[in-house]
Every structure is written in structure tokens, then in C-alpha cells.
Amino acid sequence: MPKFYLLSSNxxxxxxxxxxxxxxxxxxAGEREADFINIVAWQKLADLCASYLRKGRQAAIEGRLQTRSYDNKEGKRVFVTEVVAENVQFLGGRREQDNPTSNNGGNPGSGSSDSGFDPFENGKPINISDVDLPF
Structure with a gap:
């Protein structure tokens, strides 16, 4: 789950x-190490990440590197490097383990009719605007 999700001031x-x-x-020492990369997603991609990402869920993220700086509470300049996500693919992981018949971990928008993802499963209506339609 994303660490922080909100609507910006605008x-x-x-x-x-x-x-x-x-x-x-x-x-x-024979131990596997990992690198931890900060990611920022905006608009509809932020909504999707908030809905589908959880700890342990695999994802492929495409984006661009961004470096920014700000002054912290102590007045020191802090530099931050992060990836601004432009595309996120939700891969296998925990959801795939919960549903072993799914061939892509329930990846929404995969284009497969056998994806295991049902947008109507909770019985609530889905908001679709004209900008969401490809035609």
C-alpha cells in the first residue's frame, strides 16, 4: 500500500x-541485499497504486528520475531523488498466491478476459468519464 496518499492542495x-x-x-557474507527506491505517482495512476499495491506485491514501474530539494525543520537543505511513475504494471505477488488460478495476479487493464479482475465484484458502480474511453 502506498505510504502516503492524498489530494494535493489543488x-x-x-x-x-x-x-x-x-x-x-x-x-x-552470502546475504541478498536490496535497494529501496522512492516512487511518486500522480492523478489516476496514484489512484490505481493506492488500490492495488500492497507490501509484497510485485510491480514493474516505468518513469523518470527527479531530484528536488527543500529546507527541513532544522533549516538544512535536503535533497531527494525519486522516480516519477509514468506507467505501473501490477504483477504477481500476494494476490496471485491468494488466487492461484489467475495467470497475471489480477492485473487490472491487462486486456485478458481471464485475468481474474472483476471491477463489479463489490457491487458498487464504477465512475467512467469520456476521457477514460479510447474512442
Missing amino acids: GVAVATFTIAINRPRTNQ
Whole structure:
């Protein structure tokens, strides 16, 4: 689940979270290490991340690197490097373990009619605007 999800001051959804990326080799002690990358998603992508990402869920994230800075409470300049997500693919992981018949972990928007994802399963209506339609 994204660490932080809110509407920005101008009403735009933003989600921030960290992903762990395992290194391909072990260290000298034989332990597998990981790098932790900060991610920021905006607008509809933030909504999707808030709905579908959970700890342990695999995801492929495409985006651009962004470096910014701010002054903290002590007045020191802090630099932050993060990935601004432009595309997120929800892969296997915990949901796939919960539903072993699903071939893609319930990836919404995968284009497969056998994805295991049912947007109507909770019985609530879905808001679809004209900008969501491809035609």
C-alpha cells in the first residue's frame, strides 16, 4: 500500500511509496541485499497504486528520475531523488498466491478476459468519464 496518499492542495491525487529491488548477487557474507527506491505517482495512476499495491506485491514501474530539494525543520537543505511513475504494471505477488488460478495476479487493464479482475465484484458502480474511453 502506498505510504502516503492524498489530494494535493489543488485537488490532484498523489501517492508516494518505496519499492525494494533485490540485487542480482549476494554480498561477501552470502546475504541478498536490496535497494529501496522512492516512487511518486500522480492523478489516476496514484489512484490505481493506492488500490492495488500492497507490501509484497510485485510491480514493474516505468518513469523518470527527479531530484528536488527543500529546507527541513532544522533549516538544512535536503535533497531527494525519486522516480516519477509514468506507467505501473501490477504483477504477481500476494494476490496471485491468494488466487492461484489467475495467470497475471489480477492485473487490472491487462486486456485478458481471464485475468481474474472483476471491477463489479463489490457491487458498487464504477465512475467512467469520456476521457477514460479510447474512442
